[in-house]
Amino acid sequence: MxxxxxxxxxxxxxxxxxxxxxxxxxxxxxxxxxxxxxxxxxxxxxxxxxxxxxxxxxxxxxxxxxxxxxxxxxxxxxxxxxxxxxxxxxxxxxxxxxxxxxxxxxxxxxxxxxxxxxxxxxxxxxxxxxxxxxxxxxxxxxxxxxxxxxxxxxxxxxxxxxxxxxxxxxxxxxxxxxxxxxxxxxxxxxxxxxxxxxxxxxxxxxxxxxxxxxxxxxxxxxxxxxxxxxxxxxxxxxxxxxxxxxxxxxxxxxxxxxxxxxxxxxxxxxxxxxxxxxxxxxxxxxxxxxxxxxxxxxxxxxxxxxxxxxxxxxxxxxxxxxxxxxxxxxxxxxxxxxxxxxxxxxxxxxxxxxxxxxxxxxxxxxxxxxxxxxxGLAALSALRRLTRVSVQVRLEPGDRWHVLVTGSLTFVGVPKLTGNLRAIPEGATVDLDLNVDFMDNAAFEALHGWRLEHERAGGTIVIDEIHAEWYTSAASGTRVSSAKTPPQLPERWWLPRAYRRGNPLSTIPIRHKGRWVPSRAEPGDTAGPTPGTQPGGVPDLLAGTADFQRRTAPLVRPFLTRMARRQETSHLFITCADSRVVPSLITASGPGDLFTVRNVGNFVPRYGASPADDSVLAAVEHAISVLGVRTITVCGHSRCGAMAAVLSAGEKTAGLPGLGRWLRHGDHTLARYIRSEDTGEDEGPFDRLCRINVMQQLDNLRTHPPVARLERAGRLQLVGMYFDIGAARVHVLSREGFTPVAGVRS
Incomplete structure (x- = not known):
């Protein structure tokens, strides 16, 4: 003191x-x-x-x-x-x-x-x-x-x-x-x-x-x-x-x-x-x-x-x-x-x-x-914010109209809602997303009346309610709770396992050595491991496959059955082996969309390069000659460990001979980085190196004669992509540089 x-x-x-x-x-x-x-x-x-x-x-x-x-x-x-x-x-x-x-x-x-x-x-x-x-x-x-x-x-x-x-x-x-x-x-x-x-x-x-x-x-x-x-x-x-x-x-x-x-x-x-x-x-x-x-x-x-x-x-x-x-x-x-x-x-x-x-x-x-x-003014301002509604109407490919209603749908927002809905032509197919946390009777009557009128004129309306089913409940005459409910999210397969602890994935029973055992011990379970099981329980990976079999397999089995005899894809996707980069997640792709090659540093060895590596070359040849892909994408990412190793001049690969030989394919990237100048668009020198690596791998692809020939003929397109992990943001290479991809839906 x-x-x-x-x-x-x-x-x-x-x-x-x-x-x-x-x-x-x-x-x-x-x-x-x-x-x-x-x-x-x-x-x-x-x-x-x-x-x-x-x-x-x-x-x-x-x-x-x-x-x-x-x-x-x-x-x-x-x-x-x-x-x-x-x-x-x-x-x-x-x-x-x-x-x-x-x-x-x-x-x-x-x-x-x-x-x-x-x-x-x-x-x-x-x-x-x-x-x-x-x-x-x-x-x-x-x-x-x-x-x-x-x-x-x-x-x-x-x-x-x-x-x-x-x-x-x-x-x-x-x-x-x-x-x-x-x-x-x-x-x-x-x-x-x-x-x-x-x-x-x-x-x-x-x-x-x-x-x-x-x-x-x-x-x-x-x-x-x-x-x-x-x-x-x-x-x-x-x-x-x-x-x-x-x-x-x-x-x-x-x-x-x-x-x-x-x-x-x-x-x-x-x-x-x-x-x-x-x-x-x-x-x-x-x-x-x-x-x-x-x-x-x-x-x-x-x-x-x-x-x-x-x-x-x-x-x-x-x-x-x-x-x-x-x-x-x-x-x-x-x-x-x-x-x-x-x-x-x-x-x-x-x-x-x-x-x-x-x-x-x-x-x-x-x-x-x-x-x-x-x-009084603060209360009115808060009330205005609470009753604010956003209505977005746009025409999407396939002559489908997409309507997104966000906010609290009350009588205050009815004029705005009906005014925007009038822009949709008669007979059109409409996807209506209701991201609303409240809907009063006036708003329901206006929306329901428009739906009936549009369907009588030959149109089709598909309604997806993200929160509680306000519209569905009101249409059926059921009393709607005034409390906002959590959004109805799809299966969260994309979450890392560390974020799924306590979800059903953690307790799915799995058949192990002839017995059904829990994938992970329940909190407070002091009975010890089940006899005949491995210490620590069945690995999370097996728990994930069990969850797939129970939840996802029935949904994807119909179209996977049709794909089982033949692979048809038009896209070769070359990216890093980094566990944080999930190609299907950042491109919203499903089975059959991407023919994927992953390696440390998303490298494409130059034609005739030493040390020789046929794994990437074999994938490229198979993709363009057998599968007939029309696009090859090279996708790099931020904070790439391979680029850090390239910068270390061998210090980070001491005692790792295989990795050291593989990283020699980054020498041209490093040389290009030294010759380049900072344009102020990158978040630092390391970020610039990671982006330059994508450009260099595209040039490496062009050293392969079949690739160069097809690109000159206009039958193959090379695309550079960059994933900023911290911002969860995808950038695409254009003539001006890497441009963030704008969201289609807000």
């Missing part, structure tokens, strides 16, 4: 003092109320909260609410409202509803804070310019030009000096260890004192005189209850969001949000009882705490101790601070609450309108009204 948390607590203390005083000024509360909230935020929220590094205290985001409460009910009543808000937070924390607060759209929260920042900046800018703030942000904005033109007093000089120091101080080397707010207020106070400027100064002694206990607010209880709810929710949400953000800043224990909400409630109860401002987790102090090296909650607790010692022993120093300097500090804080980084992030997710409208409503109308408007 002494090594990390003690220094961090001192840094946070130096930041907390000016911020707490400035927020108290904005709220129209006694200066001592800001320090009380800082002490309670450190000692109580720091000890009882659920975050190890979060620092709590008076928050600028609550300043507008507190200022309005002070004007409406008075300061003592505001303290009681804070106390009641704390009790409400404790109740919410005990019922473990903290994570519910995270359901509030961040766009609304950030828009609210930005709006509060604009209002604070506009009001305090009038103080900096030597005037008095108006009651609304619009009035402050209207009066601002007149303030700028006519006021050039010492107060303006103090404000400009403070803002200048806030901007300049972090850029100065070796002095940035001192927080910029503390440095700015110190310079402003010293300058005003030395030059004997005529300015207003903070008076903490008056604050002690006004330090009062809470009193029951007088007025309409509906308004008082609303104020309690507003303070509790705003302080709670800001604290919880700050906790979540703090977790991203450190590697220590994660925050317990329910405990954090309860701790904040106790802190607000104590702060209200002692005549302090409302307490919340503050991102500025929390970030400062983490950057200063804090490791545990002791940093926040100690920072509260230092604030208490300062208020008791050095409170007289506050009288040296110009009020205009505090106002300038608040202007700076208010402007920084409009975070451009947050704006860019929200814009990328399409939530910028919610942010802008919330901020504008807070500035023009008020805080509570702005938040409600923002929540």
């Amino acid at each position: 002494a090594r990390h948390d003690l220094p961090a607590s001192l840094v946070v203390f130096l930041v907390a003092i000016p911020l707490s005083l400035g927020i108290a000024v904005t709220c129209g509360a006694p200066l001592i109320a800001g320090l009380v909230a800082a002490v309670v935020g450190g000692l109580v929220a720091g000890a009882l909260g659920g975050s190890a590094v979060q620092v709590s205290g008076p928050a600028a985001g609550l300043a507008l609410v507190v200022a309005e409460l002070v004007r409406t009910y008075g300061w003592r009543a505001t303290c009681m409202i804070t106390l009641f808000a704390g009790v409400l937070q404790i109740v919410l924390g005990r019922f473990k509803v903290a994570r519910t607060a995270l359901a509030v759209s961040p766009a609304v929260v950030h828009g609210m804070l930005a709006g509060v920042g604009v209002v604070i900046a506009l009001s305090q800018l009038h103080v900096v310019l030597g005037g008095q703030p108006e009651r609304s942000a619009l009035e402050n904005l209207i009066q601002l030009p007149d303030q700028i033109v006519h006021n050039h007093s010492h107060a303006v000089a103090v404000g400009v000096l403070t803002i200048g120091m806030l901007l300049l101080w972090p850029r100065l080397p070796r002095v940035s260890v001192v927080p910029a707010p503390l440095a700015a207020l110190t310079v402003a106070a010293l300058t005003a004192g030395v030059l004997n400027w005529d300015i207003a100064r903070a008076d903490l002694s008056k604050g002690f005189d006004e330090w009062a206990t809470p009193a029951m607010p007088v007025g309409d209880w509906h308004g008082i209850a609303g104020a309690v709810l507003l303070v509790a929710l705003l302080a709670g949400v800001e604290s919880l969001l700050c906790s979540v953000a703090a977790d991203r800043l450190h590697e220590g224990p994660r925050a317990d949000l329910d405990r954090e909400l309860t701790g904040q409630g106790v802190a607000n109860l104590v702060s209200g009882a002692l005549g302090g401002l409302p307490v919340a987790g503050v991102i500025v102090r929390t970030t400062t705490n983490v950057k200063a090296g804090a490791r545990s909650r002791w940093s926040a607790i100690l920072h509260g101790v230092w604030v208490l010692l300062f208020a008791v022993c050095f409170g007289w120093m506050v009288t040296l601070i110009p009020l205009e300097a505090l106002a300038a500090l608040l202007v700076f804080i208010g402007v920084r609450m409009v975070n451009l980084g947050t704006v860019r992030g929200l814009h990328g997710h399409g939530e910028l309108p919610v942010y802008v409208l919330t901020m504008g409503a807070v500035v023009v109308i008020g805080l509570a009204e702005g938040v409600l408007i923002g929540l």
Whole structure:
């Protein structure tokens, strides 16, 4: 603790003092109320909260609410409202509803804070310019030009000096260890004192005189209850969001949000009882705490101790601070609450309108009204996204139309659906894919009516539902569940076995040495291996063949029976032996489609090359002379081990004479790679070598006379292909280079 948390607590203390005083000024509360909230935020929220590094205290985001409460009910009543808000937070924390607060759209929260920042900046800018703030942000904005033109007093000089120091101080080397707010207020106070400027100064002694206990607010209880709810929710949400953000800043224990909400409630109860401002987790102090090296909650607790010692022993120093300097500090804080980084992030997710409208409503109308408007727009935006439907209609080979409907098919999407379906001509054959997670009655009626009309006109419609059978169930009159079901996937033969553990493949019984035994022991099976079986059970490969016999063989047997007497294919596919490259998977091919040759590095030895290798040559000759293939494809792939061995100049093949001789067929690839230049299209030199290898093997194919003769005659096509394993992306060689294959269906 002494090594990390003690220094961090001192840094946070130096930041907390000016911020707490400035927020108290904005709220129209006694200066001592800001320090009380800082002490309670450190000692109580720091000890009882659920975050190890979060620092709590008076928050600028609550300043507008507190200022309005002070004007409406008075300061003592505001303290009681804070106390009641704390009790409400404790109740919410005990019922473990903290994570519910995270359901509030961040766009609304950030828009609210930005709006509060604009209002604070506009009001305090009038103080900096030597005037008095108006009651609304619009009035402050209207009066601002007149303030700028006519006021050039010492107060303006103090404000400009403070803002200048806030901007300049972090850029100065070796002095940035001192927080910029503390440095700015110190310079402003010293300058005003030395030059004997005529300015207003903070008076903490008056604050002690006004330090009062809470009193029951007088007025309409509906308004008082609303104020309690507003303070509790705003302080709670800001604290919880700050906790979540703090977790991203450190590697220590994660925050317990329910405990954090309860701790904040106790802190607000104590702060209200002692005549302090409302307490919340503050991102500025929390970030400062983490950057200063804090490791545990002791940093926040100690920072509260230092604030208490300062208020008791050095409170007289506050009288040296110009009020205009505090106002300038608040202007700076208010402007920084409009975070451009947050704006860019929200814009990328399409939530910028919610942010802008919330901020504008807070500035023009008020805080509570702005938040409600923002929540309403966020809800409408979410509803629009949830009911969004995509309808794609296209003509495919064979005069078949393909219609893909994706999203939630509700009455909102009926005009779009029917408009797209009208593009399909009468009598056409239609493949309709319904990738919908919900379908209401209006959408079903529209779709079903179109289907009946299209079929009466002689058309054919084949419906494939990817999720639950919404259309089929509705057509039969069956009640449809409102819950989305997992998509109906085909047999996942293409998954690696490591991803099929626990699927039926793992427990298929297999006949072994005259007995049926499970392919793998069930979890929790402690009976030991079956007598007569091999230790560890039957290999996965046999389990896979058993699964084929049970599931797949009945489906493929009809056309395999027709293929059994003769192989008819038009494509020779030469690829690497790498286990991650599955030709039938990346080309969506089935039995009889590909005549495949696999070897290390997808090499095609040049005609007459040494060392001689007849295996590839035999396959090429058989393919073009016996099978009559019309296409030969050479397919390479990313991160090819053969290419890494070629680059190693024999180091990786030491003690492997057969592999070393075989890799000599890559010498021309290496020479071509050395002569080539980086075009910037590859992901690195190794990736470029793997691609160049495909080009070289195509040239090697052309050294074989039968291949060259058939290509010149236009009876044979050579194709280069490249499979990016990490991206699961296939590229095809063209004159411009390797081009990604575009998906036919999204």
